[in-house]
Each structure stands twice: as C-alpha cells, then as structure tokens.
Amino acid sequence: MTAATPPPLSPPPGSADRLPTAAPAPAPTTLPAGPVTSAWAGDVPRLAARGLIKRFGETTALAGVEVEIPDGASLAVMGPSGSGKSTLLHCLAGIYQPDAGVVALRGREVQGLSEKERSLLRRSQYGFVFQFGQLLSELTALENVALPAMLTGASRVEAETAAQQWLAALGLAGTEGRRPGELSGGQAQRVAVARALTTRPDVVFADEPTGSLDRSTGHDVMRVLVESTRAVGASLVVVTHDAQVAAWCDARIDMLDGRVVPAGTTTGGGVGPRTGELEAIRAAAVPR
Template identity: 50%
Template sequence: MNTSEVLSAKAVDLFYGETPAVLNADISLGRGDIVAITGQSGSGKSSLLYCLAGVLPAARGEICFEGRSFSSLNDEELSAIRRERFGFVFQYGELLPELTVEENAALPLRLAGQRKSEALTAAGEVLGRLGLAELRQRRPSQVSGGQSQRVAVARALVHRPAIVFADEPTGSLDSGNAAAVLDEFLSLARSQGTAVVLVTHDTQVAARADHRYIMCDGVLTAQVREAS
C-alpha cells in the first residue's frame, strides 16, 4: 500500500439549508488505501462521500485531490477530475438500460474520448476478471442483481481511476452475493492501486478496509484498531 496522500479533507462542513450534515470532518486517503465510513442511516456518511468526490460543495473547510484544492478548480476542471480520475459505484448499480453490459462497462472510456473498439476491448477484459465475459452482450434487464453490481464495479474501475467512491455498493444484495461482489471489487481495486472510499452501514463490510471511520450526527471519528 502506497501511503502518499491522494485525497485529504480538513475541517469540512456541509449543510442542507440550515441543517448540518457534516461537521468539521478530517480524513485522508493514501494511494491504494481502502477507507470505510460506517454509521447509521442519516448520519451524514453519504453526504461526506459526495463532498469528497466533488459532487456536493463543502460550506467550509478544504478538500484536496493530488495536492489541488477543489476551491481552486473551476466547474470544468472539477468535472474532468470526476470523469477521468474518479470512479463511482452506487447501491443499485445505476446501469443504463439501453446499453449492453459491455457498453455500460466501457462508458467512462468512451466519455474520455477513447475509440469504441478500444473501449469495448478494455471493458471486456475487466468484465472477464469479474466472471462476466459471457454476459457482455446482454442488457441490464437480462442479468441478476449480483451480476448488475459486478458490471457497476467494472464501469468504476475500467479507466483505472485514482479513487472509487462506493455508496453502499452491496446494500441491495443478499449476503452471499454481497460477499462475492465485495471480494471481487476490493481485489480488483487493490491490483490496480486504486483507492476506495466505501460508505456502508454494515460493520462486516467496513472490517475489510485498511482504515475505518464512524459517522454519527455529522461527526466523523477515526476508529483505532487494536494490534492483532
């Protein structure tokens, strides 16, 4: 694990109107780190994730990616980082129904301007590593929930991003599928040196991370592990 810092947040606040969602949050992420943020529903963990990803603007504090503060970037520059350097996995996959599995997985490469044939080849390689090679031409409606989530993982990692932001990526799956998808997701991310920010309410999922944080009422606390 490379500990050089890729993302950091210092004293970050986020409000919805006058209601605080995140209060004075500090967090840092090294290259290849797996970081879990756990907490009850409504604790603010997803809000913090979308702040860290540059989707929600922080009211106060500073978030830096590879040494560049989000506040120094214009909308176009920040969008380019989200598109080219970040990946996303959502609870329900959010695949585009009109595209095939292969086309869904290739989408980040196509958005970055890569030729279709090259993007599909790269997507096929990642899908193969996730056991989905035979499903490449199917539509999302023709695959199972676990398979759909694997496609979402492939899409998040196909362009070898610096960070993947995963919001309850196994929350919609049964325990067997959840464990399998998480294994494949983290294994592939580690093999690529991609860092992961993983939001989950499941302490067993959080236990798979290198570093764990607990969020309660918008307040983020680092969890110190006992030496084994």
C-alpha cells in the first residue's frame, strides 16, 4: 500500500473537545491464516480483506484483492470507473457477499454472517457517507442525524441530544431544523458525516464524498471527514477517482480491472498526485 502524505489538519478552536470520545475497543481475535500483501502488518487490523473475488455474470469485478486498515487509519481506494473500487467498498461493508475470500472486522469474518446479522452490523458498527449525501428529504438535519441511533435502540431524546452535539461539533449549529433542500452542498455532506458518526462506528465508508461539490467545498468536507473519524477512533475507507481527495488519507491503493496495482499506474482519474497538487491542498487547508 502506498502511503500518501496528508495535508496539515487544523480543526476549529474547541471543535475536537466537543467530539464524543471513542468507546474502548474490544480485544481482537486472530485473523485466519493467509498471505498479507498490505503495508500494514503485525497487530490484527480493524478491517481486513484477503483474496476477495466478486463476479457479476461473466464480469470479474474483484480478482483476489487484499487490503488491511489499522485502528483509526484512513485509506483511499482510487481507480477509474469500472476498476472495482466501489465493489470493494460494498464487499468490505457487508453489502455484497464475495464469491471467495475473507472480510474480517476485528478478526471476525463478515461474509459468514446472515443477512440479518450483516444488516445489524451496517447499522451499528459501520457508518456511510455517499456522493449525494442521501439524506432523507422529509426529515430535518437533526432528525437525519438522530435516526441511526434510534434504529439501534436509543430513545428519541437521547438520539436527538447526541445529534445536536454532533451537528454543533461539525460547525452546523443553527441548522438543526432545516431539511436537506434548505442546506448547501457542503452543509448537507457535513450532516451526512454527523449521521455516519452518531453510532460510534468501527469503520466509516465514504463513496465519492466530494464528487458533487466544488473543489473548495470538497476540501472542507474531506478535512471534516478525516478529522472527525480520527477524533473518535474510527477507521475510514474513501473511494475516489480524485488524487487530491486521496491525499487527505493516511494511505492509498490503486485499482485496475479488479486488482490492486502500483500507485500511479492506473489511467485517467486513477493517476497519482501531480507536481504541486499536494502543496495546493495543504495551502487550502490553512485557516484564513
């Protein structure tokens, strides 16, 4: 796995203090024996995949993908359209069942769970941020953020109190009563980040989280996403075709034709950072 040097992160004064602290992690069990091709080795990773194969009819979307993500680390998965990066995210998140291979969360195999168990896993231990937010249009920002906690058994009062804290921590105080159509694109994605974090997930999955935003707003959303997941100890998987987005993460893999390839060898949107790109991102992250 090729590491990408992330830009300096400068949270707003006091924002980190307002983020709830992460719950202690349970002791992981040992992963099934198998080859490890990731740069991460040693301790059991937060999330791991080995030998993943996924086919759709005659098309092989994943052809033996292996990856590991440590506790609290962020990983960017890059590649052009059709490279298999979104399929990998769906397999890691338990949405797709791989045809072969192992996905393990804290050493526990995910693909062996029943559909009901995987649904509960996605609801309680995973958080999701999508390209267009996918907020429920009929609910307010507060209600959108509170919903996952209520689905896992929290009372409405508890869930909405926590949701208000998350919104304030992410710079959205005063937007609690607005519906998605009354929010800017950047505000809506911040609400989506708050919603993803409200259940204190082990892993947050972000699929093209800045794809519908302009560059400046996208940088701001990535800063918030990386800072907030890191603050609560969640690991982060970001699928993107944009090298500038990938540069925010601790590490990166490139995909082509369902396989992990050396960084910078993919074409089109999958190329590595160009000269001056990282410097421009760092400059954009400096508060003005």
